[in-house]
Amino acid sequence: MTGERDALGASADLAVGLLREQFPGAVLWFGHHTGRFWALVRLPGFWRLVEAITPEELALALREPWAWPWPPPR
Numbered sequence: 001m002t003g004e005r006d007a008l009g010a011s012a013d014l015a016v017g018l019l020r021e022q023f024p025g026a027v028l029w030f031g032h033h034t035g036r037f038w039a040l041v042r043l044p045g046f047w048r049l050v051e052a053i054t055p056e057e058l059a060l061a062l063r064e065p066w067a068w069p070w071p072p073p074r
Helices: 002-022 055-063
Strands: 027-031 036-043 046-052
Touching: 002 027, 002 036, 002 055, 036 055, 046 055
Parallel strands: none
Antiparallel strands: 027 036, 036 046
16 A cells, blocks of 8 residues: 555656646645645735645646636536
């Protein structure tokens, strides 16, 4: 179990590193306790916290801020 969690954490950290290259203005991290990807994004006049299940979903949310709240209601 610990090995699986370590591998997941390493994979998530790698994904966050790639996201940081794509979105240098955002504060990005993987919540090891929540199992979610997070971004703190500066918008005019305030900061926005964005949560996503996958790094791909977070990248999509950051590319399309008009789609917020994220994830969109179903």
